[in-house]
Amino acid sequence: MTVVARNIFIGLVLLFLAAPLVVIFGVSVNEPKRLLFPPDGFSLQWYVELFQASDWRNALRNSVVIALGASTIAVSIAFPLALYVWRKQNALAKALFGLGVAPFMLPPVISALGFMVFWITIGFYGHIGATMISHGVFLVTLPLVTISLGLDSIDKQLIEASRTMGADDRSVFRTVIFPLVRPYIISGFAFAFVLSLNEYIIAYMVAGFTAETLPIKIFNSLRYGYTPVMASVAVFFVLTAVVVFGSIARFGDLPRLLGAERTDR
Template sequence: MGMLLSRVFMGLMAVWIIVPILVVCAAALNGGRTMFFPPEDPTFARFVEFFVTEEVWIRSLRNSMIIALGSAALAVIAAWPIAYWLWRKADGVSKVLAGLASMPFALPPIVFGVGLVFFWGFSGSLGNIWSGIISHAALFMALPLTTLSIGLQSLDRSHLDAAATMGASEATAFRTIILPQMLPFTASGFFFAVVLSFNEFIVVFFVSASAYSTVTVQIFNSLRNGFTPTMAVGAITFITTSIIIFSLIARFGNLPQLLGADKSK
C-alpha cells in the first residue's frame, strides 16, 4: 500500500514536470501559424522551416552553438589551473580566486548582465559575438571548476606518491597519471557548461545585439509578437540535446557522484 502510494506520488511529480514540455513539443506539429494544443492539422513543415528554410532560425541556432561550444571550452581551460592549484596547495590565494571565479554563477545573473553591458560598452565590443562567448565562459566557469575539484579529490594520492618516489617530475605525473583519470570530469564540466550556455537567456539578452541573437533571445523576441509553432521546434531541439548530453555524462561518468551522492552505495 505504502509502496503503491509512493509510486503514484512520484509518477504525479514526473507528470507535473513533463506536461509543459510535451505541450511545447506537440505544439510544433501545428499546421497553421498559431499555437494550438492539441495541434491542428499536424505536419512536420515547422521542422523544415526551423532547420532549412527560415534564415532567422538557422542563424540564431548557429550563434547558439558557437557561443555554447566556445564558451564551454574557454570555461574549462580557465577553470583547470584554479582547480589544480586549489587541490595541490589549498592556500588562501587559490581559495579566494576560486570563490571569486564562482561569483557570476552564484549571484542573480541579471546583475552580472548589467555589469557586462558596461564592461563591453567601454571596450567597444558590445553586441560582438566574441563578447557573448567570453561572457558565458565567465558565467559558467563555476561548473567545470566544481566537476574538476570533485574529480581531483577522488584521485588516489598513493599513485602520485609512487610516481614521485620513482623520480617522475610534477609535469610527468600530471601528464601520465592525473590527466587520463581526469578526462571524464573535464568532459562532464565541459558538457554541463555547453548545455547551460545553450539555454541561457538573460545574460545573452543583455549583451547581444540585433547583429547576432541566440535561439533563446530570438524566441523571447518572437514571443512578444505571439507564439509561432516554429519556435517550438527550437524547444524540441534543445530538450533532445540536453537529454543526449546528460545521458552521455551518465554513461561515461559517474553522475550520482558528480552530483554529490555517497560514493559507497
C-alpha cells in the same frame, strides 16, 4: 506513507513535470501555423523551418558557436584554477575558488548588467565574442566544481608511487592526473555548453540584436506573432540536454559528478 501511495505520489509528480513537455511537443508538430494543443494534424515542417529559414538558422549557428566558445573558455579558466586549489590548499587557493564560484551566487541580471557596462566601456558591445567571453566567465563555476571533484577523487598514493618510480611533475600530470580527471573536464564542458545554449539574459544585454541567439530569437518572435517554430526550438533544447546529460550518465559517473560521495570505499 504506504508503498502504493508513495508510487502514486511519485507518478503524479512525474506527470506534472512532463506535462509542459508534452504540450510543447504537441504544438511543435501542429500542422497549421498556430499554437494549438491538442495539435491539429501532424507535421514536421516547423523542425524543417528551424534548419532552413535563414533567420532561425543564423540564430541556431550563433547559439552553437557561442556555446562552444564559452565552454572552452570556462574549462580553460576552471582547470588550472582547480589544479592550483587542489595542490596548494592555502588561503589564497580558497579565495580563488570562492571567486570562481561567485558568478553563480549572483542573480544573472546583475552579472549581465556588469558585463554590458564593461563591453560598452571598451567599445566591444554587440560582438559575438563579447557574448562568448561573458558566458565563459559566468559559467566557469560548473567546470570548476566538476574538475575539483575529479581532482579530489584521485588517490594520492598513485601520485606518490609514480614519483617513487622516478616520474617528474610533468610526467605525473601527463600520465596520472590528466587521464583520471579527463571525464570531469568533458562533463564540465558539457554542462557549460548546455547552459550557454539556453542562456538569455546575458546574451540579450551583451549582444542585443547584433548576435541573435535562439533564446533571443524566440522572445523577439513573440512580438510579431506566434509560430510553432518556437515550440520546435524548445524541443531541440530539451533533446540536446537529454543527449548530453544522458551520455554523461551512460559513460561517466553522474552521481559523483553531481557531488555524491562514493560508496565503494
